[in-house]
Each structure stands twice: as C-alpha cells, then as structure tokens.
Amino acid sequence: MTQTRADRLRRRCGFDGNPLRRRVDRVQWRVGLLLLLVFLVVAPIACAHAVRSVHTAGVRAERYEAATRHRVEATVVGVRPLESGRDVSVVWTGPEGAMRTGHYTSWKATRLGERRELWAGPHGGLGETGPRKHVRTIGDDASAGAATTAVTGLPLLTLYLLVRRRCDRCRYRRWEDEWADFDRRSRSA
Template sequence: MGTGGIGERLNRLRRCCGFDRNELRRDVDRAQWLIGLLLLAGCAVVASLVSVRVAQDVYGAGVRTEHREAATLRKVEATVTAAKEEVSGRQVTVTWTDATGARRTAGYVTWRGAAVGARLHLWAGPEGVRDEPPRTHARTVSDTAAYELGALAAVGLTFGGLYMLVRRRCDRLRDERWDAAWAGLDRHSIGP
C-alpha cells in the first residue's frame, strides 16, 4: 500500500466529508451533510459563548470567595471540649482565644477524628469555625476549568443528540427510498 502525499490525503479527507460531486450521493445524503455542517458550526459558536460565560461566572465567584475568606478567616489553636458521633460525621465543640483575648466556643461537623482535650489548628470566622483553610487560587482555577469542561460537554452532547436525530430521520428516508427502488425493480419482468 503506497503512502500518498499530503495533497492526496487532504483530497481523500475532502471526499470523505462530502465535499465532492459524487453522482451516487442522494439528496438526503446532501441534506444530512449540510445539516451536520450547520450543527457543527452552531456547536462551535454556542460552546465558545457558553464556556466563556461559565468560566467568567465561576472564576469571579471563586475570586470573591478567596478575598472574603482571606479577610475574615483566622487560624486559631483550639481545644476540643466535646465530640459526638453523628450520621453526617462527628460533631465537635471547641474553645479558643481570639485576637482580642476573648474566649470563644463553637461547633462544627467533620469526618476527621477529634478526641476531647486534643489541640487542633482550625479556621475561625464570623460564620463559625471549620477545619478547612481559606479557599486557594488553585482551587478557583481548577473549579473554573471543571465547570468550563462540563459546559462544553453539555453543549457538545446537546448538538450531538440533535445530529443523531437528524441522522436517524435521514436513515429512515434512505431506507424508504431504497425499498421503493427495489419495489420498482421487481415490477419489471426479466426474461421471456
């Protein structure tokens, strides 16, 4: 099998995609090709618009959360005063001294083990205390990328589903025309 040049490969790709004047192509083949091409162009436009919008929204919300948490959460060393097992994790009550010297007590739910009397490094803020540090920029970027890929997948699946419906309808039309052609051929008698 010979290896063709780049021009021959591009020509083969062009014919494979339907960019030729093949006499054997039916109208339904050309219609399917045209609709598929329009759906592909529409998918590219819609996917780019949707993914940019989703990325802007997710990234903006993430950056606002980063700034808010960096401004309000402070790292504290807390002592566990009570720990109770629950279905959703472990309910832990802790006490600590804040920056003003006031003694604070709060509770939070965690999956991590915490025994009474243990010293933990936690993050305290106006909403209470938690064991997760403030949101990082790396998490904002990774969340943005994940949501953007999800948006692209949703748009791609939608347009792919539309094309599958078009293809199914075109296949049905092809089958009907094929059956009609065979029925027309059966009407002609061959021989004496």
C-alpha cells in the same frame, strides 16, 4: 500515504462531487455542517461567559475568606458521633483575648483534650480547612468550561441525531423502493 488519508477524510466528510450521493445524503451533510458551525460559534462565547462569571465569583470568595478567616488553636472539649463524622465542641481564645466556644463536623478521629488548629470565620463558623485557594478557583473554571461546552453541544448533537435518523429512514425507504422496482423490472423481462 498522507494524501490518501486526507483524501479519504475529505470524501467521508462529503466534500466531493460524487454523483451517486442522493439528495437525502446532501441534506444530512449540510444540516450536520450547519450544526457544527453553530456549535463552533456559540460554544466559545457561552464558555467564556460562564468561565468569567465563575472565575470572578471564585476570586471574590478567595479574597473574602482570606480577609475574614483566621487560624485558631482550639482544645476539644466534647465529641458526639454522627451518622457521618463527629460533632466536635472546642474552646479557644479569640483575637480580643476572650474565651470562645464552638463546634464543627469532623471526619478525623478526635479525643477530648486534643489541641487542633482550626479556621474561624467571621460569624463564629469553624472548620478544618483554611481560606479558599486559587487552585480551587481554577478547577471550578475548568469544570464550568467543560460543563458549558457539554450543555451547548448536547442539544445540537441530539438535533443532528434526529435529523440523521429521519434521513436514514428516508434512505432505507428509497432503497426498498428501488429494490422493489428492480425486482418488478427483472420479472417482466
């Protein structure tokens, strides 16, 4: 049973000496095999390069944010509704003991006087999220790898589909010619 399936797959992929295969069938098969080999060579190289670049940038961002962001306990002193979320004004005591003010956009319900744990950046930027986590970097790596593979494969797939369309047209034209020839011969006999 397994031999039959493997044999069927081998024949379907064109690895047989079938004398009924036309030249156009062999051309289509060879072009498809060549494009597959190009994909198998180019995609891993492009993917590795893209993932390495994204990973390096992600780790650099992790280290930078871990070194420059710090947690602050802030008090809400103003809330202004926006089209999407709220503009929240807060005050907190900085690491040097001075009072600081700032604002950030929040999607959470917020009341005046409420205490919030926020993250302050190096240039006074505030946010509800802490420094970048390594999980996000890994997710970005996976996304970059998948996108690079798709971007590498789509042009090759498109090229194969164009070749296949051309081969199908040629195949159908030859099929019509052979039927017309058969019809002529059967009428003359």
